[in-house]
Amino acid sequence: MAKAFGFVDYGGPETQEFLDRPVLEPGPGQLAVAVRAAGVNPVDWKVRRGLLGRERQLPFVMGSEASGVVERIGPGVTGFTPGDEVFGLVAAGAYAEQTLLLAGSSALKPAKVGFDLAATLPVAAATADDAVRDIGLGAGQTLLILGVSGGVGSAAAQIARSRGINVVGTAGDSNRGYVESLGAVQVRYGEGVADRIRAVAPDGVDGILDLIGGEDARAAAVTLADRARLVSTTDPVTAQELGGRFITRSTTPGTLAALAELVAAGELDPNISARYPLAHAAEALALVESGHARGKLVLEVS
Incomplete structure (x- = not known):
């Protein structure tokens, strides 16, 4: 059996608990991994509250991204072998001692990148990379990020600055x-x-990455001339209403490998603000759910 943390019903933190589940065997396109670290993201509590649907089989293990060591590979998987250090999106929850990664959304971890840093990349950094690419600005143009101090915003700012934006x-x-x-x-x-935006960008901004939605997005959108360059990760209804669009995601092994190389080169800092042992998963998630977390939070699994 392997220890995991999840929820037994949709709702608030009171539905969370530790679970014992059998060691998982990888199916087609999957990697069985001994988890070393897992990223904590807003999507995790949104899933628990049922905000993203209620079709998941309960109990449900939380967490979307993890890093670890490959134990076994599933049918049809190439490019990975047992013993490889990897990171990626999960198929069976990340807040756990052992889980399954999606091989098509995973990559080998560079030796220079720790498990903790690697575990932060598949959700926040990959989302940021997709968004900056989707908005399509060039060097010298100005990008406005609504909610810049969180995990996605922090990564997006660094990625944009590395491209001269x-x-x-x-x-x-x-x-x-x-x-x-x-x-x-x-x-x-x-x-x-x-x-206040116009005070620092008198001619307005050339693109908006919206990580908040609602009235914040509406208030800021008046500073953007071309509304087609507004991309949201959180509020597709408001984005469309304003003339923008929801983000297009494409987490590939190549994208993840490139992000990890940026981290290894010191060009991208995931800005981990706190690390928690798996036993303190509820505490870490509560901080993210409060909306006051800066950068990224990570669970470390011994």
Whole structure:
């Protein structure tokens, strides 16, 4: 049996508990992995609350991304062998001692990149990379990131800056120093945000990455001339209403390998703000659910 953390019913934190589940055997296109680290993301609590559907079989193990060591490979899998250090998207929950990775959304971990850093890449960094590419700005143009201090925003700011794109990001004033460390200009969110954006970008912005949605997106959109360059990761309805679109995802082994190489080269810092043992998974998830987590949180599995 392997220890895992999940929920037994849809709802709040009271539905979470530790579970014992059998060691999993990989199916076609899967890798059985001994987990070393797992990323903690907002999508995890949204799944538990049933905000992304209620069709999952319960109990359900939480977590979308993990890193670890390959134990066995499933039918049809090539490019991986037992003993490989890997990271990727999971097929059976990441908050666990052992799980299954999707081979088509996994990559070999470079030796220079720790398991903790690798575990942060498949969701937040890969989403950021897809979004920056989807918006399609060039060097010298200005990207506005709504909610820049979170995991996706932090990665997107760094990826955009590495391509010569100027970055403005909304965040609380307490995060000003952190946002500036990403190479971005911080603008306080809330009432009057459009005026504050124009104060640092008098000609408006060339693209918006929306990580918040709702009224925040509507208030900021007036600073963008070409609404087709508004991409949202969180609110497809508002994005479409404003003339933008929801993000197009394409997490491939090549994308993940490229992101890991950026980390190895020191060009991308996942900004892990806290590490928790698996036994403290509830505490880590509560911080992310509060909306006050900076950067990325990671569960480490011994």
